[in-house]
Amino acid sequence: MSSTPQLALRRLAVIASVLALFAVGCSAATASITSAPVVDGTAIEDEGVYALAGLDAEEGTVPSNEFRDALSLLIIQEALLHAAATDFGLDDLSSQQAIDAFVQSLPPEQQQNIQVSIDAGVADGRDRAATEHYLYTQQLLAKEVSDAILSDPQFLDSVYNNNPELLVTVCASHILVATEDEAADVMARLEAGEDFATIANEVSLDQQSPGGVLPCPVSVYSFGQELAPAMQGAPIGEISGPVPSQFGFHVLLIDSRDQPESLEELAADPSRWVSAAILDTELTTWYNGVLSQADITVRSQIGTWNPEADAITPPPSSP
Numbered sequence: 001m002s003s004t005p006q007l008a009l010r011r012l013a014v015i016a017s018v019l020a021l022f023a024v025g026c027s028a029a030t031a032s033i034t035s036a037p038v039v040d041g042t043a044i045e046d047e048g049v050y051a052l053a054g055l056d057a058e059e060g061t062v063p064s065n066e067f068r069d070a071l072s073l074l075i076i077q078e079a080l081l082h083a084a085a086t087d088f089g090l091d092d093l094s095s096q097q098a099i100d101a102f103v104q105s106l107p108p109e110q111q112q113n114i115q116v117s118i119d120a121g122v123a124d125g126r127d128r129a130a131t132e133h134y135l136y137t138q139q140l141l142a143k144e145v146s147d148a149i150l151s152d153p154q155f156l157d158s159v160y161n162n163n164p165e166l167l168v169t170v171c172a173s174h175i176l177v178a179t180e181d182e183a184a185d186v187m188a189r190l191e192a193g194e195d196f197a198t199i200a201n202e203v204s205l206d207q208q209s210p211g212g213v214l215p216c217p218v219s220v221y222s223f224g225q226e227l228a229p230a231m232q233g234a235p236i237g238e239i240s241g242p243v244p245s246q247f248g249f250h251v252l253l254i255d256s257r258d259q260p261e262s263l264e265e266l267a268a269d270p271s272r273w274v275s276a277a278i279l280d281t282e283l284t285t286w287y288n289g290v291l292s293q294a295d296i297t298v299r300s301q302i303g304t305w306n307p308e309a310d311a312i313t314p315p316p317s318s319p
Helices: 014-020 046-053 064-088 096-105 108-123 128-150 153-162 180-191 196-203 220-233 263-268 276-293
Strands: 169-177 239-245 248-258 304-306 311-313
Touching: 046 064, 046 128, 064 128, 064 276, 064 311, 096 128, 108 128, 128 276, 153 263, 169 180, 169 196, 169 220, 180 196, 180 239, 180 248, 220 239, 220 248, 220 276
Parallel strands: none
Antiparallel strands: 169 248, 239 248, 304 311
8 A cells, every 4th residue: 555645656456457358369379278277376267257358268279369368367357356355355356246236236337338438349249158257357346446445544544644635625617718818808897796606607608507607616636737726825815827638728716725724634534535536546556566576487488477567478489
């Protein structure tokens, strides 16, 4: 576990490996291979690799790159499952009982999104049951580890004492325009006494926020590096700006700003103060740390495990 949320990550989040499952291509080269990899003492059986790769185990030869891609995904997942049990006591996350209960708890929209990925894998020739098991396990793993991090006293203590600014929430409104001159015009109208919400409805490019009102309360950290400093420091109840961002120029009105007054208050309701962005960053940091330390052995006939790429490097070609 890292002591603070990390903003610079050495790798992409491992959960993104779900996408790789449906992006691998077949190789013309074939080889008769068996996996027999060992991840932190646990062996991965060939049958699961063949099923996830959409290959026929009876043929005796397989497209090597396709086999390695599927095996790499299962190696990563096994390393994460092992670490989840060791670090957080989260056992049996890949059991069918746990997966069935998780699927039942998902909102329809999330179920539909996962089903789209499953259908794409099946259309690409992969075994449906293996694909479902892999994808649902990944989602369940991410949820359970995120929940464990959110309730971890060490994490909460670290954020509260070392990065308290990440826990600040605001209720705010904004008017977004394309140019600095337009923002100056907006500020002049506001200073002349015109209503903020009326101007926002008239000129703001953000049509998803009627009257300019943003979701409330929301973590300052959620606004990104461009807007967060202004959300953190702008006077409450006063017009401020314009603040440039990739979207244009923002005229801001901070209605309120809040943060936990004690570690006990944070621990009592951490989801109120810890934004999804902070939690995702910490989860990714955990993923990367797990894979950096995992003990992974792959048979030389298949290749070697490359911890920098989180994938199997094929063996040298025969002369």
